[in-house]
Amino acid sequence: MKFRRSMLFVPGSNTAMVCSAFVYKPDTVMFDLEDSVALSEKDSARVMVHHALQHFTYKDIETAVRVNPLDSIFGHLDLEAVVTAGTDIVRLPKTDTVKDVLDMQDAIEKIELKIGRTKKTKLLAAIESAEGVINAVDIARCSPRLMGIALGAEDFVRDLRTQRTKEGTELTAARSQILLAARAAKIQAFDSVFSDVRDKEGFIKEVNYIKGLGFDGKSLINPNQISVLHNIYAPSEKSIDWAYEVIEAAEHAKKNGLGVVSIDGKMVDAPIIARAEFTLELAKASGLIGVDDE
Numbered sequence: 001m002k003f004r005r006s007m008l009f010v011p012g013s014n015t016a017m018v019c020s021a022f023v024y025k026p027d028t029v030m031f032d033l034e035d036s037v038a039l040s041e042k043d044s045a046r047v048m049v050h051h052a053l054q055h056f057t058y059k060d061i062e063t064a065v066r067v068n069p070l071d072s073i074f075g076h077l078d079l080e081a082v083v084t085a086g087t088d089i090v091r092l093p094k095t096d097t098v099k100d101v102l103d104m105q106d107a108i109e110k111i112e113l114k115i116g117r118t119k120k121t122k123l124l125a126a127i128e129s130a131e132g133v134i135n136a137v138d139i140a141r142c143s144p145r146l147m148g149i150a151l152g153a154e155d156f157v158r159d160l161r162t163q164r165t166k167e168g169t170e171l172t173a174a175r176s177q178i179l180l181a182a183r184a185a186k187i188q189a190f191d192s193v194f195s196d197v198r199d200k201e202g203f204i205k206e207v208n209y210i211k212g213l214g215f216d217g218k219s220l221i222n223p224n225q226i227s228v229l230h231n232i233y234a235p236s237e238k239s240i241d242w243a244y245e246v247i248e249a250a251e252h253a254k255k256n257g258l259g260v261v262s263i264d265g266k267m268v269d270a271p272i273i274a275r276a277e278f279t280l281e282l283a284k285a286s287g288l289i290g291v292d293d294e
Helices: 017-026 039-054 077-083 098-115 128-135 136-140 153-159 171-184 200-213 224-233 237-255 270-285
Strands: 006-011 028-032 062-066 089-092 122-127 146-151 188-191 219-221 262-263 267-268
Touching: 006 017, 006 224, 017 039, 017 200, 028 039, 028 237, 039 062, 039 077, 077 089, 077 098, 077 153, 077 200, 089 098, 089 128, 098 122, 098 136, 122 153, 128 136, 128 153, 128 171, 136 146, 153 171, 171 188, 219 224, 237 262, 237 267, 237 270, 267 270
Parallel strands: 006 028, 006 219, 028 062, 062 089, 089 122, 122 146, 146 188, 188 219
Antiparallel strands: 262 267
């Protein structure tokens, strides 16, 4: 599976970041053409991101672009530019309904057909309102192109008429709904950015919390947050040893025609084996073991 622990937001109008974001090695580079770009810079940012996506330095890293809404004067222009340039993922801003996803899917399909692109562009729906949270289950299941759904906390708390806190209690219901919707649809779930880049302790606390909930990863706004997040998501040495033990026991049981296997008196069944396999894959993604170490 593709691990997307870190999605680094890069303002499309920031020339230095657009040209160099790949060096920080996030799992996904997320070019932004929406909120972080001033109206006067929308067109120049679009052109710059279009060229960056085609540069060889971004060929070995997953790319995504947050475009402007289709009903804005920039939406279709953004979509044409980034799909033509070959972005892997388009992030929909402010996804409230299934129709938002299907409209974006239809627009992408027309562009792909026109340019003869056979590789399908994936979709990531950003849920940023009470309506979007209520509709999260339907949104998560509405398109085979949808690889994940993400919480956009800033707009969400504004919609709730409240404000963000360090404790994050105002996001509890939204996080739970988005995570459950993603898991039911067998797609990925991503948490919102932690905006106070000076509060490293608070960031660490939040990452541990959302990892414990089950989120696949988190949007980031500062490259310095990447290594911290990756270290938190990396499995411990004890977890890796346990995973090896489970896989070895399962293979031994299969080879000898045993229906049941146990470790330290605990039965090893399919969910346990799946968890062990996931742990080893995550360990590889974290650079803790090599592809030939299993």
